[in-house]
Amino acid sequence: MPLLERDGVRLTVDDAVAHVTLCAPARRNAQSPALWRALTEAGRLLPGQVRVVVLRGEGISFSAGLDRQAFTPKGFDGEPSFLELARRPEAELDAVIAEYQEAFTWWRRTDLITVAAVRGHAIGAGFQLALACDLRVCADDVQFAMRETGLGLVPDLTGTRPLVELVGYARALEMCVTGRFVRAEEAERTGLANAVVPAAELDAAVADLVAALLGPARDAVNETKGLLRGALTRTEPQQYAAERAAQGRRLRDLAGLGE
Structure with missing residues (x-):
């Protein structure tokens, strides 16, 4: 039984693996503020034993991006339109x-490894959601695109930093x-995709990766992710010190001296 199923998001948990599914295939998993709140809630609901989270979209597209209804005067039911938000004070916006x-x-989060299983379109907010994950396994029909500037906007859903880290400025x-559009071959060549497989093999490829990710000790994985995530923002001496501290924690733990 799902731990969460609302506003186009479903969360299920199978022991150490959680599955977050965008489940509005008729709208190509277009995103809305309600969907974003449901995604935030999914993160808060994860049980402590979860080590890997797999994100996927139902249907032929991962996510076609922001639902354009956000830009209509009416907006979504019970939600302010983006046009209305623009009129609010700067701090509130x-x-x-x-x-x-x-x-x-x-x-x-450093206590999780997150994997996006991406097929079809991943546009705008969809692209940024795929970029939010640590790893991306893509079907050979994948089409990434960042379309915000064409709407007079900027990518503002935390996708700019990982995009630059992956493909360069x-x-x-x-x-x-x-x-x-960035298609499968370029996505794999530039590092956007960790792997590209035929669409029919996507689920199997993700399952194989998840099994490999669950192999090492959890604390070692978490410490390694923390080191790698901070590697580009720390100075070299800071990074060396972080490595020493992390290894000290691991050695004490292996010796049975952990807290």
């Missing part, structure tokens, strides 16, 4: 966007400004 971003940040800039 900032707080609303920060709340939206929470749906995209918890995937980077110049390529990230070109992708975002042109809004062009």
Whole structure:
């Protein structure tokens, strides 16, 4: 039975693996503020034994991005339209966007490894949601695109940093400004995709990866993720010190001296 199923998001847990599914295939898993709140809640509901989270979209597309209804005067039922939000005080608008971003940040927690299983379109907010995960396994029909600038906007759902980290500044800039599609071969070559497989083999490839991720000791995996996530922002001496501290914790734990 799902731990959560609302607003286009379903969360199920199988021991150490959680599955978060965007489950509005008729709308190609288009995103809305309600969906973002459900994604945030899914992160909060994860039981402590979960080590790996798999994110996927039902149907032929991972996510076609933001539902354009957000830009209509009416907006969504019970929600302010983005046009209405624009008229609010700057601090209030900032707080609303920060709340939206929470749906995209918890995937980077150091106690989890998160895997996006991506097929079909992953556009705008869909692209940023895939970028929120640690790893991406893609079907050979994948089409990434960052279309925000074409709407007069910017990518604001935490996707800019991981995109630059993965493909470099110049390529990230070109992708975002042109809004062009990035297909499977380029995604794998540039590091957006950890692996590309035929669409019919996507679930099996993800299952194999999950099994491999669950093999090592959890604390060693968590410490390693923490080291790698901070590697680009620490100075070299800081990184060396972080490695020493992490290894000290691991050695004490293996010797039975942990707290």
